[in-house]
Amino acid sequence: MSKSLQAIRGMNDILPDQTPVWRYVEGKVSRLLDNYGYKQIRMPIVEFTELFKRSIGEVTDIVEKEMYTFEDRNGDSLTLRPEGTAACVRAVLEHGITGGGQVQKLWYIGPMFRHERPQKGRYRQFHQIGVEVFNLDGPDIDAELIVLTWRLWGELGIRDAVKLELNSLGTSEARARYRAALVQYLSSRLSELDEDSQRRLKSNPLRVLDTKNADTQAVLVDAPKLVDYLDEESRVHFEGLKARLDAAGIPYVINPKLVRGLDYYSKTVFEWVTDKLGAQGTVCAGGRYDGLVEQMGGKPTTGVGFAMGIERLILLVETLEQIPQELARQVDVYLCAFGEAAELAALALSERVRDQLPNLRLQINAGAGSFKSQFKKADKSGALYALILGDDELAQQVVGVKPLRGQGEQQTIAWDALAEHLATCVVQG
Template identity: 85%
Template sequence: MSKSLQAIRGMNDILPEQTPLWRYLEGSVASLLDGYGYRQIRMPIVEFTELFKRSIGEVTDIVEKEMYTFADRNGDSLTLRPEGTAACVRAVLEHGLAGAGQTQKLWYIGPMFRHERPQKGRYRQFHQIGVEVFNLDGPDIDAELIVLTWRLWGLLGIRDAVTLELNSLGTSEARATYREALVEYLAARADQLDEDSRRRLSSNPLRILDSKSPETQALLIDAPKLADYLDDESRVHFEGLKARLDVAGIPYVINPKLVRGLDYYSKTVFEWVTDQLGAQGTVCAGGRYDGLVEQMGGKPTPGVGFAMGIERLVLMVETLGKVPAEIARQIDLYVCAFGEPAELAALSLAERLRDQLPGVRLQVNAGAGSFKSQFKKADKSGALYALILGEDELAQQVVGCKPLRDQGEQQSIAWDALAEHLATCLEQP
């Protein structure tokens, strides 16, 4: 017997029962970003591997362990994108979108790919919404990104379940000085580090700061602090950001060990975290990457952005019971028709109602069936009302209108009055 076909581990189908919540979340974010003046950009899923090696850093876990990389028929090394910022920067450079100091406020949405160990909230194909801003270097735009995410949490009803963590990584020069001091401190205690941290000591020592090892964290208590090595420019920038968040009334926690997992960050870094999702506590994260565009071959261009995982947003909204009631219902009206004359009339009626009630979700029964079977399908659809057309209704030029979600009585409504009647019924809470 041949093996049954299945999805690749960590790459999941999103079933029809799940997609309404996804569309609600995606639509909420899109509307919010439109309201703040951000424009959508769409990039390819596949890029040249060199793009990610150059931007993310060859000694990061993503590039070393997690990328889906392959050679195409021309022998080029290609990679399924593991994150969106590098691809967005490539597009901005390729099309000259940030030339001559042009400000760009962009957002994107789509699948990303990392070969990680699948677990709840972390998958090998996952979906992100990302925001990137170019040619604005002040703390005001950093604050705007955080403010708009704060507004999103309010819209979704999850604001009480998330905490904002902030840090400043300083400039690359300040960070290099700090790195030397940190390596000197840790190298003298290398035998006390966990295996991952010993490996990172020579390649990416700042990542040791967020080690999950309790022994390593205990060792870091007396280690040099990044805040003590900040340059004046970064310090002023960070104070400006905090002042704006204070004015906006957004609470935050300074986390000196927050460094993010990508090499291109500088100055501001932030994460929205939660204790509602177990080990996968980060809901949204980002920061400033003022050197990345130049690193990728462009002129010096300030940049800042964030990304949020849609899977984790879905989990948050479901876990906290914040799924709007209307999301679970996909159909408002279900038309039951008995006999071919009624079926023909039902088709005409349905199209007429769609014209008269824009946005109504209406399904006409297909496949005929008995009175009992059609009503069973109407109930299963989740519709609020069943519209009934049979021989008697056709003769009287009326439509039966039966509530399916309460104990109301079936009514007979004249064709000409039906749209007005249904509009009133569907407006009721």
Template identity: 90%
Template sequence: MSKSLQAIRGMNDILPEQTPLWRYFEGTVARLLDNYGYKQIRMPIVEFTELFKRSIGEVTDIVEKEMYTFEDRNGDSLTLRPEGTAACVRAVLEHGITGGGQVQKLWYIGPMFRHERPQKGRYRQFHQIGLEVFNLDGPDIDAELIIMTWRLWGELGIRDAVKLELNSLGTSESRGRYREALVEYLSAHHDKLDEDSQRRLKTNPLRVLDTKNADTQAVLVGAPKMADYLDDESRAHFEGLKARLDAVGIPYVLNPKLVRGLDYYSKTVFEWVTDKLGAQGTVCAGGRYDGLVEQMGGKPTTGVGFAMGIERLVLMLETLEQIPEEISRQVDVYLCAFGEQAELAGLALAERVRDQLPNLRLQVNAGAGSFKSQFKKADKSGALYALILGDDEMAQQVVGFKPLRGQGEQQSIAWDALAAHLATCVVQG
């Protein structure tokens, strides 16, 4: 017997009972970004491999271990995008939309791909919403990104479950001076570092700072601090960011070990973390990358952005039971029709109601069936009300109106009055 077909490990189906919560989350974010003046951009999921090597860094874990890379029929090396920033920068450069200092405030949504060990909240195909802002260099736009996420957590009802961590990596020059000091310190304690940190010491020493190894963490207690190597410009920028967060009343924690896993960050870096999801604690993260556009062949252009993981945030909503009641109900009203003439009239009546109430979720029974079977389907749909159309109703040009989820007797409503009655009942229901 042939092996049954199934999804690739770490790449999951999102089933019909799950998609309403995804749509709720995505819609809430999209509406918020519209209100703040951000415009959506959509990029391909496949890019030339060189794009990610140049932007993320060849000695990062993502490029070295995690990318899905393959050669196409033309002999080109292509990669499924592991993150969105590099692709967005490529797009704005290719189309020249940041030229001449034009400010662009962009957002995107879609799948990313990394060959990691699948676990709860961490998958090989995962989905992100990302924001990128170009040609604004002050701390005010850094603050706006964080303030928007703070507002989002409030709208979703999860604000008390997340914590903001901040750090500044300075300019490339100040970070270079810090790197030298850190390497000198860690080299003197080389034998006490775990194997992975010993490797990173030669390739990407700042990543040693976010190690989870307890012995290496003990060594880092006495390590040099990035704050002591910040240049005056970066220090002033960071103070400006903190002042704006203080003015709005957003609490934060300074984390000198926060470096992020990508080479292109400078100055501000931040993460929103939670202790509600086990080991996968980061739900949103980002920072400033003022040198990335130039590094990728463009003119000097400042940039700042973040990405949030949809899987993790949907999981948080489920864990904290912050799911609006209407999300679990996909149908407001279910129309049952008995007999061919009633079915024809029901279709016409349903379309008239939809014309008048475009937001009403009205499902018309398909496949005919007995009174009992249609009502069983109406109840299973989760609808608040059933509409009944049979021979008696046809003769009187009325429709039976029966509450399915609460108290109330069945009543008859004239066809012309149905839309107005539903508007009142569904809103109140």
């Protein structure tokens, strides 16, 4: 017997009873970004592998271990995108929409792919919402990105469960000076580092700072601090960001070990973290990448952005029981029709009501059935009301309106008055 077909490990189906929460969260984010003046951009999920090697860095875990890379029939090396910033930068460069200092405030949504060990809150296909801003170099835009995420947490009811961590990585020159000092210090205590940190010391020493190994963390206590190597420009920028967050009343903590996992960051880096999801504590993260566009072949262009994982965000909303109850109800009104003549009239009547109430979720029964079976389907749909249309109602051009959730007695309403009645009772319900 052949093996039953199933989804690839770490790549999950999102079933119909789950999608209302996804649409709710995605809707909150998209409306918020619209309100702040951001425009959506959509990029392919497959890019040339070289794009990610050049942008993310060849010695990062993502490029070394996690990318889904393959050759196509032309022999080109292609990769399923592991993150969105590089693809967004490629798109704005290719189409020239940041040339001449044009400010672009963009956002995107879609699946990303990394070959990681699947666990709760971490998957091989995961979905991100990302925001990227080009040609604005002040701390004001850094602050705006953080402020709008703070507003989002409030709208989702999770503000008390997240904490903002900040750091500044300085310019590339400042990081180079710090890297040299860090390597010198860690090399003198090489035997005390865990194996992974020893490897990173040669390839990407700043990543040693975010190790989870307790022994290596003990070694880092007396290590040089990045803040002591910051250039004046980065120091002023960081102070400007903190002043704006203070003015907006947004609490934060400085985390000197926050370096992010991608090579292209500079100056501001930040993470929104939670202790409600176990090991998967980062809900949203981002920062500045002022040298990335130039690194990828463009003219010097400042950039800043963030990304949030939708799966993890939904998990946090669900864990905190902040899902609105109405999401469990996908139908407002269920129309039951008995007999062919009533079914024809029901079709015309339902479309007339939809014309008048475009936001009403009205489901008309399909597949005929007895009075009992149709009412069973109406109740299962979660609808607040069942509409009843049989021969008697058809002759009088009325419809029965029966509450299904204990909102009173059944009423008889004329067809011409049905939309007005539903507009009142469904809102009240």
